[in-house]
Amino acid sequence: MAVPTYTISGFLGSGKTTVLLKMIEECEKNHRRLGVILNELGDVNIEKPLFKEQNVKELLNGCICCTIKEDLKSTLDEFIKEMHSNKLDLLFIEGTGVSNPLEVKRVLEDPIYAAHFDLISMISLIDSSTFLEYQSIFSSTADMRKLLEEQITSADIILLNKQDLAKEKVLNKSIKKIRGLVGESVPIFQTSHGNVPLSELFKRRNGHLPNSIHSDIREETNHSHHHHHHHSGLHAVKIDPGPTIKKHDLENWLSHLPKAVLRGKGVINLEGSEGLYSFQLASNTLIFEKIPHPAGMRPAIILIGDQLKETELLNSFNRLVKA
CATH class of the missing domain: 3.30.1220.10 (CobW-like, C-terminal domain)
Incomplete structure (x- = not known):
């Protein structure tokens, strides 16, 4: 039986690790055996000590969606080998703040890995206090704006996080902007400190997105991102x-x-x-x-x-x- 798998993405500082730790805590209450893949751009992961009790594998010195994509495959291979002796109940994959989750999805949907890992949901976080600034042509690069768009349009569920740091007018403009990218079918939760009903995070959502706008953007991204990565700087x-x-x-x-x-x-x-x-x-x-x-x-x-x-x-x- 394939292991239920969740990806967690979001731009730098959006609160990915906080949400991941909440999901892990819930799993541990139910005595679920977990695997965690953590990806960092640099050669050290400051947050790793927060995951002492889990089976954690690190991908360092690069982005999971491009320069160390083969390392992701190797890490999944390690988990597959371990499954023969140690049962794995869930797998979490947290990308860097600059990774495109669609590339992770492509790996997981490869028949080699789809037989072992069942992608349940792609969770994306957005920092509501900086989102509009990073979307502005006056305060961000085209690559940064494209990267944010990719992280949003790949999501099965979106957490508009850190609402406590944003004014209501900013939140409303952010939601309107996000809805323009993903349509109405993708749920958006306004959160502070990643607080959202855990049942919403664990729901199966992948593969149930009929919205045509969402599908069109995914298809376009699939074809273009393979040749150009939007975080070169x-x-x-x-x-x-x-x-x-x-x-x-x-x-x-x-x-x-x-x-x-x-x-x-x-x-x-x-x-x-x-x-x-x-x-x-x-x-x-x-x-x-x-x-x-x-x-x-x-x-x-x-x-x-x-x-x-x-x-x-x-x-x-x-x-x-x-x-």
Whole structure:
């Protein structure tokens, strides 16, 4: 019997990992055995320690939909081998914030893998506080706008997340824009912190999208994306933060990063505090959290953005934080 499989996509900082963790928690309550594939652009995954109890496989240093597509196939092959001795009840695949989920779907629908993995739903998240800005020709590139469109039009269910950070007028304009892309058949849930009835996330939705607009866009994307990837300028920069950091200095540096930086996250050792902390920078919001079980984690800072100038970022960090 094929393993029920879910993909979770969404642009940088939209809340994918938060939703994935909620789904995993629900599965564990019901004693379901899980497999998780996590994809990162850089060579380290800051969030991996959040998945200590699961069978997690990482795809690093590239995007699951292009440069490491073969790695995805190899990882699926590993799960298939493991199924002979360890039963797998569900599989989750979380792409990078710049991946096109349709390419993952193409792999899963290959007869070789369709016999083992049953794609139930493609879940896509949208950050309602930045969506319209990223859709504007004045504040984003054509590639970025196309990438967002691909993530939306591939979805079986859409979570318009972080509504607590957006005004009602912005939310209404966002919904109108999204409806223009996917039609009426794809459900859109307005959420904060990824809170949505879990039953909606686990429903079988793939293959039940009759809307012609949705189908036409998917078909067009299938033919065009194979030859051109819409995130060629987006990449990750890793910074070694050193043994300790003053929180104020880090906050000051992060608040003055260039607009080209679209997402930041890291694991750090704050001066004057015990243990390690994580930070998340998204939607112009910075959040610090103490890591309860930091065993095996090492300090690292990851910045993701468009055409990032690595040397300048390193120099500014050394000047403002390490000094």
